[in-house]
Amino acid sequence: MSKLIVYGCSFSCAFQDLQHLPPIEESQGWPKMVADSMGYEYIDRSEPGYGWNHIVNNIDEDQAFNKFTKDDLLIISPSYFQRLTFPNIDENLIDGLFQDFAAKYGKSTKDIAENNIMRFYLKIKTLRELGYNVYGWCWSMGVLKCESWTLEFLKEIDDYIVPAPDSTLLWEEWMLDNPTYMLIPGERRPNGSWSGDTHFSIDGHKVAAEQFIKVLSIKKKAI
Numbered sequence: 001m002s003k004l005i006v007y008g009c010s011f012s013c014a015f016q017d018l019q020h021l022p023p024i025e026e027s028q029g030w031p032k033m034v035a036d037s038m039g040y041e042y043i044d045r046s047e048p049g050y051g052w053n054h055i056v057n058n059i060d061e062d063q064a065f066n067k068f069t070k071d072d073l074l075i076i077s078p079s080y081f082q083r084l085t086f087p088n089i090d091e092n093l094i095d096g097l098f099q100d101f102a103a104k105y106g107k108s109t110k111d112i113a114e115n116n117i118m119r120f121y122l123k124i125k126t127l128r129e130l131g132y133n134v135y136g137w138c139w140s141m142g143v144l145k146c147e148s149w150t151l152e153f154l155k156e157i158d159d160y161i162v163p164a165p166d167s168t169l170l171w172e173e174w175m176l177d178n179p180t181y182m183l184i185p186g187e188r189r190p191n192g193s194w195s196g197d198t199h200f201s202i203d204g205h206k207v208a209a210e211q212f213i214k215v216l217s218i219k220k221k222a223i
Contacts, residue, residue: 004040005068006031007055008077010048011139011171015199016183017048028202031075033209038216040073051083052116056123074127074134075162075212078120081113081141113141114150121153124160135216137162140172142192159219165211172198181207 006012014029016022026032026044035042045058055078062068107115120136127134138154138161154161154169164174176194179185181204186196200208 001039001041003043003068003072004031004035004038004075005043005062005072006046006075007059008046008075009050009055009079009083009139010046010199011079012046012075012077013044013048014205015048018183018197021183024200024202024205028205030200030205030208030212033205034075034212034216037209037213038073046077049085050079051085052078052081052119054085054087055079056119057087059123059127068132070131070133072133073216074132076120076124076134076136077139078116078136080139081116081120082109083116084112109142117150118153121157124157128157128160133220135160135162135219137212138170140170162212162215162219165207171208175200175204 013031014024014026016024026042031044031046032042034040045062047054047058050058055076059074059076068074120138124134124136136157161169163169164171166174166177168174175182175198176186176188179187179196181201182196183199183201183204184197186194186198188194
């Protein structure tokens with residue numbers, strides 16, 4: 001059986017770490033529902049807290065060791081474009097605080113996001129050119145306003161990007177406009193932040209699964 005392999009962070013799996021809420025089982029997460037509906041074996045290669053450096057490391061490792069073939073379906077999320085984590089830095093030495101580490105030693109958040117956008121584009125484009133059945137989806141840029149030339153990279157791979165149910169590129173924007181699908185419903189604040197928890201609720205996972213199934217079915221026929 002061909003595999004559906006999902007790479008990303010906590011938005012790419014059945015994530016729920018709040019003790020006062022019931023757990024979300026793997027079978028209730030959008031990736032498993034997509035795999036079951038489309039006839040794939042589900043392989044979870046996502047990890048909560050991962051940024052693009054970790055995610056692309058998993059992809060490269062799996063490709064090098066032939067963990068996926070051109071018959072498999074790969075779904076890749078870059079997590080927050082502005083998130084910076086490192087697989088080759090001991091998290092224990094920085095108490096797991098990659099955000100503080102990046103703020104102290106990294107470039108500006110805008111520079112990090114724009115660099116990750118380009119690297120995400122290059123990974124999707126390269127895998128496609130090699131003949132792999134790969135699609136991406138984008139969660140968030142936070143409150144950043146990236147340069148228009150950077151966003152052109154995402155437009156170039158639009159055929160391989162799964163948008164949110166309202167056709168928005170960034171799923172977090174859709175989620176904030178539809179808070180009933182948030183794990184803890186909240187609302188936007190004037191400063192650009194928000195209340196609540198934007199992870200998918202069980203109903204959010206169902207809606208996400210329906211969107212992925214619909215879009216992937218159409219795109220696979222068109223390409």
